[in-house]
Amino acid sequence: MIENISAMLGALLPAPVAQPVVKSFGKEKSFPEMSAGAPIKRNEAYFEVRLNQMCLANNVKWFSVYDPLVVITVGFDYGGKSIEVPAVLGPGIIQKHLDSGAPQFGTVLSDLKVIGPHPYRGSGISISISFYRVERMNYTRSLLKVIERLSGIIGMGQIATLASTGGALLDGLEGLLGGGATVCMAAYxxxxxxxxxxxxxxxxxxxxxxxPDNLDTLLVRDSRLLQKEGGEERPFAGSDFVLISVAGMQRRENEQFFSAYDLKEQALSIISEGEASRKRAKAIMLSAFQQLRGSDDFTKLEADLLFEEWLQEFDKEVSRYSRANAMPIRHNQPELALAANDLNQAMDRLSL
Structure with a gap:
């Protein structure tokens, strides 16, 4: 009798709910060799968070009833304080990829730089990933597009601005995602x-x-999630998933987005105005170096390397102008604008 009652009660209990899983891949499960497991040295290198894949299983409700949405937030030290920077990958950016011919199922987003590069200051980083489905016919979807654009318009060299607005962005996003029109499928x-x-x-x-029943069958090759069964590797496509990575680099390769670069370009542009302007150009180059060395966006190592490269550019430009000026056929020197003359005279008074 007791056994029958237990069986009846067991039948009334809900079945265990399947839970999302998280799988990390180090150098043993990442190919080619050295695609993972490389150190990112404190104050010497930069880190970057990338979305390698957003993959959608073949579900008829995607893009007819629901849109996918991924929110990635990265916490790290910047300017001596801890900040959180959000990135929203939702209907707007996904639609652009679909319009360009990307498939509706399988890998719909790939190889996107989400956050970074930023100098690694040695105190670690935190990463949160949330994977949502959003009802297409709902006002939330339109508002999410606005937040998605806001998280993307703050470009390189403006991380300080994003640091001050990231909290408000996250608060607004959490308010929207707390409604019934969105469902969090997985978060970690x-x-x-x-x-x-x-x-x-x-x-x-x-x-x-x-x-998968056996997570050990999963691996990463060329930044794609694969499953190895029976000695054969195939793209993993049986579930919705997001694959992200943390990458490291010695050079950020985007210095053109920073004000120090603008100063360098300004200095190069006035070399041809004559000896007096060349003195002013040197002072501008010095200001560029001070900005590089004092910036929270550059490592000291790259600031020094970058300035050496800029000095070589400066010397080449001076040499080019000197050769042109020594040509036997002389053209009249361009007349300096009044502002340039004033600046040059000010430099002389400062004995620079």
Missing amino acids: KFNLPPPNYPLQTGYTALIVPPV
């Missing part, structure tokens, strides 16, 4: 590196049920 937050380990490059996958 983790800190890097683990205690007593250096920060290293690597991959992390957030997988929505159904999940």
Whole structure:
């Protein structure tokens, strides 16, 4: 009798709900060799968070009833304080990829730089990933597009602005996603590196049920999530998932977005105005170097390397002008604008 009652009660209980899983991939499961596990050195290198894949299983409700949305937030030290920077990958950016011929199922987004590069200051980073579905016919979807644009318009060299607005952006996003029109399918937050380990490059996958029975069959090759069964590797496509990575680099390669670069260009542009302006150009170059060395966006190592490269540009431009000026056929020197003359006289008074 008791056994029958237990069986009846068991039948009334809800079945266990399948849970999303998170799988991290170090150098043992990432290919080619050295695509993961490389150290990101404190104050010497930059880190960058990338979305390698957003993959959607073949579900008729995607893009007819629901839109996918991924929110990635990265916390790190900037300017001596801890900040959180959000990135929203939703209907707007996905639609652009679909319009360009990307498939509706399988990998719909790939190889996107989400956040960074930023100098790694040694106190670790935190990453949170949330994967949502948003009803298409709902006002929330339109508002999410606005927030998506806001999180994307703050470009390189403006991380300080984003640091001050990121909290408001997250608050607004949380308010929207708290409604009934959005469902969080999976979410995960983790800190890097683990205690007593250096920060290293690597991959992390957030997988929505159904999940593989054996997660050890998963691997990453060429920044794509694969499953190896029977000795054969195939793209993993049985579930909705997001694959992200933390990458490291010695040079940020986007110095043109910073004001120090504008100063360097200004200095080069006035070399041809004559010896007096050349003195002013040197002072502008010095200001550019001071900005590089005092910036929270550059490592000291790159600031020094970059300025050496700029000095070589400066010397070449001076040499080019000197050769042109020594040609036997002389043209009249361009008449300096009044403002340039005033600046040159001011430089002389400062004995620079």
